[in-house]
């Protein structure tokens with residue numbers, strides 16, 4: 001699913017209005033009806049108090065139009081106009097008149113007034129600011145938002161939590177609505193998924209307001225959200241007459257005394273994701289461990305407790321390097337010599353990234369489209385400190401372009417960046433914040449590349465399957481008990497899940513609840 005910028009959404013509105021020969025007010029009405037239907041389906045006329053806080057732009061207009069529908073269906077509403085500016089939008093005014101025609105008089109709030117009482121069991125509809133926010137909200141609006149939070153009422157945000165920008169991190173962290181639920185028009189927003197801005201959203205859902213599909217399909221976006229429908233076309237099935245040689249040979253180089261587990265986890269993940277052969281290249285202290293833990297893998301050794309040179313005669317189809325490798329001087333030398341001579345597809349993780357960060361000149365020797373899989377700590381060593389999430393993404397894009405590499409920024413929503421484009425993952429859970437999960441990911445990605453997946457697809461698909469496996473595993477194991485080995489174990493079911501159809505089509509599901 002594409003993640004559009006505010007400019008693209010405004011352009012889509014304009015295009016849709018012209019093509020479908022409707023007015024902007026009709027588009028607003030569609031949006032409001034969609035929100036109303038969503039609420040009505042769940043509330044079934046319940047007499048809960050609904051406080052609608054509406055700004056004076058189009059987001060406010062949506063809220064005012066919604067208030068009319070709620071009132072027509074007998075809901076218990078209170079409407080407030082958050083009068084932060086005198087520049088009211090045309091469609092806001094049209095809807096305000098319609099509300100007044102029905103004898104509904106909103107409370108106009110400004111910097112002087114008192115805030116209304118809101119009960120903990122009430123519902124707040126947040127329609128103060130939408131995607132048009134372009135400067136910090138006034139102080140009193142920030143206080144109103146504090147008042148929302150203090151009430152403990154359920155907050156439903158229209159389109160985007162008020163106070164969040166589309167393309168930057170908010171300056172005042174407390175002047176942003178923390179939404180329990182966001183109903184986002186047509187597409188989710190990038191800020192729902194970034195660590196500094198995603199914290200304002202518990203749950204979200206997209207409402208289709210019928211923006212022109214032709215326009216949306218043709219429009220290129222900087223970011224894409226990766227779900228099942230995006231990765232399914234990437235899947236390459238096995239053929240009947242394939243054999244182990246068909247599915248690639250992974251070479252994993254890593255491990256040091258006390259950290260042989262890292263390369264073991266990567267090796268088993270590479271096998272589980274489907275590579276035909278796996279060779280693990282470890283210091284001698286890891287030989288027995290690996291051969292015992294993983295009889296399916298072949299083992300090559302060098303040095304006693306850390307790798308001192310990387311020499312082999314096998315012909316791997318992809319190489320993963322760095323897991324638990326350490327950063328001893330001789331290991332760095334071996335790593336540098338290896339990079340200078342290697343032209344095979346490569347994945348670099350953990351200490352491989354640390355060695356790269358302290359010797360950035362080595363980046364020019366990376367084979368084309370090398371996959372780097374840093375967590376934020378490793379990333380900072382590579383690109384330096386960033387000001388905020390947007391600055392981080394800009395820095396990563398610059399790195400990707402400079403060295404033609406793919407950067408997998410690991411996190412709650414892992415983002416795979418290649419040149420100017422980012423792919424935002426939707427699977428995974430906090431159970432994965434446990435030792436070794438990153439090693440598993442590097443084994444998965446290397447294993448997919450070895451099987452013939454292009455490096456970018458391997459990174460995107462691998463990140464998806466890694467998170468999906470963990471999502472399926474926590475259903476029986478819970479968050480706390482999840483181990484990296486469980487994520488490896490679940491890879492088979494993650495593959496199978498790709499082909500699972502929803503039990504009922506969503507439409508039917510919705511109808512049957514009515």
Ligand SMILES: NC(=O)C1=CN([C@@H]2O[C@H](COP(=O)(O)OP(=O)(O)OC[C@H]3O[C@@H](n4cnc5c(N)ncnc54)[C@H](O)[C@@H]3O)[C@@H](O)[C@H]2O)[C@@H](O)CC1
Nearest residue numbers: 028057058059085129130131132133134135136137159185
């Ligand atoms: N395609 C869509 O997604 C549609 C979106 N609609 C709604 O339209 C919204 C966008 O509406 P607008 O562009 O009117 O913008 P908003 O309603 O988000 O913002 C209000 C206006 O206030 C001004 N403003 C921004 N920051 C301010 C601040 N801190 N203090 C005072 N004034 C400030 C801006 O100039 C802006 O025009 C969407 O979020 C959505 O709710 C729908 O009504 C129609 C279709």
Ligand SMILES: Nc1ncnc2c1ncn2[C@@H]1O[C@H](COP(=O)(O)OP(=O)(O)O)[C@@H](O)[C@H]1O
Nearest residue numbers: 410411412428429430432433435436437438439
């Ligand atoms: N809260 C979370 N939600 C989703 N995924 C997570 C979360 N925390 C960690 N992960 C995932 O788990 C993996 C952890 O990797 P990493 O930090 O390198 O661990 P390690 O070095 O122990 O292997 C990454 O793929 C990351 O995206």
Ligand SMILES: [K+]
Nearest residue numbers: 126129160162
């Ligand atoms: K809002």
